[in-house]
Amino acid sequence: MSGWTFFFILVGVVFLTSQLFRVIDAIERPNRRHDRRRTALR
Structure with a gap:
């Protein structure tokens, strides 16, 4: 294996x-926003 391949x-x-x-961050962000809305409604 040459240096360029590596x-x-x-x-x-x-x-x-x-x-x-x-992708993981995009999946987690909507869940965080949803949790904030829940706490705001309470």
Whole structure:
């Protein structure tokens, strides 16, 4: 495995990890807003 191959694999892993955390964040945010509305109604 050459240095360039390792570099591109590393860039791909970092990109996929960042996308994964964006998806997780997008899933969690609406739930937090919903919880705030519940506390405001009480």
